[in-house]
Amino acid sequence: MKAAVYTRYGPPDVLQVTDVEKPVPKDGEVLIRVRAASVNPLDWRLMSGRPFVVRIFFGLRPRVTPGRDVAGRVEAVGRNATQFKPGDEVFGTCVGAIAEYVCAAELGLVNKPAGVTFEQAASVPVAAYTALQGLRDKGRIQAGQRVLINGAAGGVGMFAVQIAKSFGADVTGVCSTRNVEMVRSIGADRVIDYTREDFTKNEQHYDLMFDCIGNHSPSACRRVLNPNGICVMAGGPKQLRSILTHALKALVLSWFVSQKFVMFIARRSQKDLTMMNGLMTAGKVTPVIDKCYRLSEAAEALRHAETGHARGKVVIAVET
Numbered sequence: 138m139k140a141a142v143y144t145r146y147g148p149p150d151v152l153q154v155t156d157v158e159k160p161v162p163k164d165g166e167v168l169i170r171v172r173a174a175s176v177n178p179l180d181w182r183l184m185s186g187r188p189f190v191v192r193i194f195f196g197l198r199p200r201v202t203p204g205r206d207v208a209g210r211v212e213a214v215g216r217n218a219t220q221f222k223p224g225d226e227v228f229g230t231c232v233g234a235i236a237e238y239v240c241a242a243e244l245g246l247v248n249k250p251a252g253v254t255f256e257q258a259a260s261v262p263v264a265a266y267t268a269l270q271g272l273r274d275k276g277r278i279q280a281g282q283r284v285l286i287n288g289a290a291g292g293v294g295m296f297a298v299q300i301a302k303s304f305g306a307d308v309t310g311v312c313s314t315r316n317v318e319m320v321r322s323i324g325a326d327r328v329i330d331y332t333r334e335d336f337t338k339n340e341q342h343y344d345l346m347f348d349c350i351g352n353h354s355p356s357a358c359r360r361v362l363n364p365n366g367i368c369v370m371a372g373g374p375k376q377l378r379s380i381l382t383h384a385l386k387a388l389v390l391s392w393f394v395s396q397k398f399v400m401f402i403a404r405r406s407q408k409d410l411t412m413m414n415g416l417m418t419a420g421k422v423t424p425v426i427d428k429c430y431r432l433s434e435a436a437e438a439l440r441h442a443e444t445g446h447a448r449g450k451v452v453i454a455v456e457t
């Protein structure tokens with residue numbers, strides 16, 4: 138079978154589509170014939186091998202197939218895997234989705250609703266977990282609250298806008314000029330074009346800020362938060378050192394002010410995927426896909442995602 142593999146760290150050029158052995162499902166796993174996979178910042182960040190500590194975990198001579206988000210058809214089930222059977226259409230998380238076949242723990246999968254395409258389903262898992270768990274669990278979102286989403290046009294942000302609306306919030310999205318209409322079309326009540334206006338300098342205040350970008354200091358973000366407001370920091374700058382500095386500043390600031398700053402890492406949850414199924418089926422969430430690439434174009438897909446200006450999700454459709 139074919140898979141996208143890198144055997145050295147570097148830019149997306151190091152990714153090659155090559156022949157590898159078809160995997161065999163272990164206990165509690167299923168083998169999926171991949172129909173679509175989507176790209177997350179983690180994929181190109183790990184592939185870059187920076188910071189150097191990444192190489193300690195993945196080895197100095199990596200042999201890695203990227204891709205955490207998958208949608209496809211179950212081809213075989215391993216021992217003790219009881220939730221799915223061959224032929225089921227599923228989506229969820231795994232390791233090495235940018236391939237013709239991948240094995241995934243069934244606990245990270247759910248059935249794909251009939252009205253959702255494989256490409257749409259593959260765009261959901263990591264980005265939607267991040268948006269849902271950030272808004273609901275860390276931000277304690279409530280109906281009627283004023284919520285600001287910084288980075289509203291990206292993979293996580295476009296889910297955050299739609300999920301926040303489904304909770305009944307009043308949503309303001311921040312993006313560049315070319316994405317203003319798209320962010321409005323997915324439900325944002327107001328859109329701030331960051332090329333024309335700095336949201337930290339206007340008079341609006343928010344109960345909850347969901348930050349996918351981390352380009353404003355915590356003290357600047359605090360200025361636009363209500364006294365009991367919460368800033369959920371989902372994403373940050375490209376360099377690890379800048380992320381750590383940003384987190385440290387937020388931690389120190391939160392000792393002295395009434396507002397809260399929360400950083401978190403999204404976790405796999407079958408329950409949350411089921412909730413996303415419900416939102417998609419009810420028409421409350423529709424994934425925005427920037428571009429669909431073929432498996433042979435995997436390097437190009439990661440190159441596009443790495444620009445940090447994808448509109449929604451970047452997807453790789455695997456030919457059957």
Ligand SMILES: NC(=O)c1ccc[n+]([C@@H]2O[C@H](COP(=O)([O-])OP(=O)(O)OC[C@H]3O[C@@H](n4cnc5c(N)ncnc54)[C@H](OP(=O)(O)O)[C@@H]3O)[C@@H](O)[C@H]2O)c1
Nearest residue numbers: 178267288290291292293312313372373402403445446447
């Ligand atoms: N905490 C977690 O567990 C977790 C999980 C997944 C992802 N993340 C992190 O969350 C962040 C977002 O992920 P993602 O998948 O959404 O990334 P993404 O799809 O690559 O984000 C791209 C989007 O960012 C927007 N953007 C770029 N600069 C901006 C700015 N100055 N102001 C506002 N928007 C800006 C772009 O909009 P324009 O083109 O309009 O500029 C583009 O639509 C990343 O840092 C990622 O590492 C965290």
